[in-house]
Amino acid sequence: MLEIRGVRFDPARPVVIVPLTGVDLRELTDQAAAVRRAAPDVVEWRVDLAERLAGDLRGTVAAAHRLTDALGGIPLLVTVRTRPEGGRAPVDPDGHLDTLRALMDAGATDLVDVEMLQPGAHAAVVAAHEAGVAVVGSHHDLRSTPSRGEMVGVLRRMAGAGADVCKIAVTPQDPGDVLELLGATWTASRELDRPVVTVSMGALGGVSRVAGGVFGSAATFASVGRGSAPGQLDVATVRAALAALQPDGAGRERPGAGDWR
Numbered sequence: 001m002l003e004i005r006g007v008r009f010d011p012a013r014p015v016v017i018v019p020l021t022g023v024d025l026r027e028l029t030d031q032a033a034a035v036r037r038a039a040p041d042v043v044e045w046r047v048d049l050a051e052r053l054a055g056d057l058r059g060t061v062a063a064a065h066r067l068t069d070a071l072g073g074i075p076l077l078v079t080v081r082t083r084p085e086g087g088r089a090p091v092d093p094d095g096h097l098d099t100l101r102a103l104m105d106a107g108a109t110d111l112v113d114v115e116m117l118q119p120g121a122h123a124a125v126v127a128a129h130e131a132g133v134a135v136v137g138s139h140h141d142l143r144s145t146p147s148r149g150e151m152v153g154v155l156r157r158m159a160g161a162g163a164d165v166c167k168i169a170v171t172p173q174d175p176g177d178v179l180e181l182l183g184a185t186w187t188a189s190r191e192l193d194r195p196v197v198t199v200s201m202g203a204l205g206g207v208s209r210v211a212g213g214v215f216g217s218a219a220t221f222a223s224v225g226r227g228s229a230p231g232q233l234d235v236a237t238v239r240a241a242l243a244a245l246q247p248d249g250a251g252r253e254r255p256g257a258g259d260w261r
């Protein structure tokens with residue numbers, strides 16, 4: 001079972017991850033104070049949204065240290081989301097990697113998000129593991145939901161490429177697509193020897209953000225203030241739903257949910 005500073009990626013008790021979406025250090029530190037009060041399990045810094053730090057590697061590393069202090073020990077996940085995957089960063093394999101590498105080398109993060117289908121993914125995974133940082137492999141489909149088999153295949157390839165957590169976020173057109181995503185979650189979480197995180201985005205996909213753990217998703221993203229993706233629910237709503245749906249770690253008895261390391 002993957003454990004980062006005491007936080008276990010266990011679908012029976014999904015990890016609640018809250019993104020920081022500020023555009024500059026001031027907004028980010030204000031948001032970090034509010035997020036800390038909400039006490040999520042992990043905080044994601046969406047570096048691509050910090051437009052006023054763009055291109056400033058030193059400032060970005062300094063900001064990561066400030067945020068780590070402000071969060072008082074809550075593990076940090078750093079994400080530089082590219083435009084084709086729903087973020088603001090241009091696809092620039094070296095630039096993308098430079099930012100991640102600077103943050104990892106400075107010991108400024110516990111986890112990094114690596115878009116596994118982008119150029120430079122392999123180098124990022126190697127660099128992260130050299131730096132002792134866990135990799136959340138990711139893929140986002142902003143328009144549609146691939147078939148269950150295709151999504152399982154994407155998650156399987158992420159695991160094969162060295163991601164420590166395999167994450168997919170897709171966009172449903174109808175409730176059947178949400179079922180497809182939940183089905184892929186159930187299949188992949190039993191097959192793979194590492195945590196799977198899945199999201200069906202938008203209003204239609206909300207059920208996946210609260211019930212994903214039942215089907216094997218080890219984490220869910222929730223907002224404090226401004227969210228980072230369509231359909232994200234606020235942290236209080238997600239916590240209340242998790243308490244109702246998985247009161248005693250429901251899902252713990254799932255076959256194949258054993259240790260992965």
Ligand SMILES: O=C1C[C@@](O)(C(=O)O)C[C@@H](O)[C@@H]1O
Binds near residue numbers: 081113
């Ligand atoms: O990959 C994800 C999931 C997400 O897109 C969501 O839908 O909640 C939010 C992003 O910030 C994060 O990096």
